[in-house]
Amino acid sequence: MKLAGLKSVENAHDESIWAAAWVPATEARPALLLTGSLDETVRLWRPDELTPVAPPSKGHALGVVSVAAHPSGAVAASSSLDSFIRVFDIDSNASIATLEAPPSEVWSMQFDPKGTILAVAGGGSASVKLWDTSSWQLVCSLPVPRPEGARPDKTGSGKFVLSVAWSPDGKKLACGSMDGTIAVFDVARSKFLHHLDGHYMPVRSMVFSPVDPRVLFTACDDTHVHMYDAEGKSLVGAMSGHTSWVLSVDASLDGAAIATGSSDRTVKLWDLSMRTAVQTMTNHSDQVWSVAFRPPGGTGLRVGRLASVSDDKSISLYDYS
Template identity: 75%
Template sequence: MAKSMKLAGLKSVENAHDESVWTATWVPATGSRPPLLLTGSLDETVKVWRPDELDLVRTNTGHCLGVVSVAAHPSGVIAASAALDSFVRVFDVDTNATIATLESPPSEVWQMQFDPKGTTLAVAGGGSASIKLWDTATWRLVATLSIPRPEGSKPSEKSGSKKFVLSVAWSPDGRRLACGSMDGTISVFDVARAKFLRHLEGHYMPVRSLVFSPEHDSRKLYSASDDGHVHIHDVEGKAIIGAMSGHTGWVLSVDVSPDGEAIATGSSDKTVRLWDFKMRAAIQVMSNHTDQVWAVAFRPGGRGDRLASVSDDKSISLYHCS
């Protein structure tokens, strides 16, 4: 049996932002530089950090409300940030030049993710109960994938609020999109046909984070919910393959290591947990943070030898994974 992954704290930056840090993602390496870490905060800024020293490279301003999501293009050249002002800013990572500003009122913008090929940006549209798809060549809105209303409900019934979309994830082959809603349901779409496929049930509270296992043909989807559980789903078969519990609060974020062997979560219980999928158990609990942990992110490439976490305590922590 393979040795389980272990985390060791490498570095923490206190007061990395002036306010709560709500989102973090890694920008893949390019030919001229290593991967970088992007963080977004209630202080309305996005910050770019070097991967090992957590040295600040740049602070991006331009949003007029808190930044709720950051996403990096697979090329590593561009990234996007979204704020509570409902604007998405697409920018050049190395120069901070604005490439596009996307607005799709009246929907809010929550999580975003570029598809694996980098041709489409998927944006979870909050109260619009839909995912918006933007073409990255033209920056035009090319599709809106709407969650169907429950059968038997009338349009006048306020069922839309329950389908408020918080989270979004692409399958590794780019054929499926999953989104998590306020009511605990997960919706799966066939992207090429812009077609709703199925709901995945199991959670009964908001699903704030979703991630597919990285194997190319993966059908395995991890979900994190305020109900305190992480579920593992087969997106084609509707089945829950497994469930993991251990956090004593909301599970706000989940990510999977690039080799697919380990899962990390961040929670309102102020901890980061590392899980072994085969054991279905937390193998490590990290208590670096003094407030809720909004995001965890493995560095892409190889085994994923770095994990970052960000928190309401305004700090960033970096861990070595071995």
């Protein structure tokens, strides 16, 4: 397996780009890349040319820190430091809903595989918020308990929830916190199941394997990438190779590889059979905030694509084969 650099777009936004997600293809169009920036805008990009589909979309009063695409490919959401989530139509850019959360209560978010729930990492509320996508009403708030025997947290920072990930069957939800704890929930029962141990610094990104709903990958400021059995509560593997914070992780669709982005300015490709980094890409000149593999679908498109975005305001696109 390998990555090959295809295209980079410099100054894709006016400020740092912190978020990227692929919008699945529809019958009318191919998959699109969605990016969010501290310049308060989101942009849509054509999948191979990386040319903008439309002018930047405004709607936030502060920087955009997370974007998520509905599995239908018709709807997306962006969350901002202004504590609002904007839900909008991909093709018309019309606003569908505005979801409000108290200050610093919105960080990362993800639609469940069926598209019925939007899960939002609730920041300082120490919870994960679940929004119904038919009514855009808040239906549940899952409090994240502190681990047994955890040291007293006098600052409250440890409860800050940074990242969320759905299992591919939609039954489980994992979230990562500032103190390195990872909580796993049974969503149907709104029940906390257990913690996953091993990290002691902020867990900024996580993703389940697309081929095994038990396997969870996590990216942490401790420079490590962990591979967990999320059901058996066990750490399966710890992968090291970055020299600074690991800010983002995503899994390839074939389940054979993961990609990571780091504040060491690199993108790494990891072979999961060997549990080691097999390639390091140095396209970016500043920290890499997000990496995302493109979903299948659309005519005339190569399946294997990876995108990365950075504080250097650029987007890079790679061929994955």
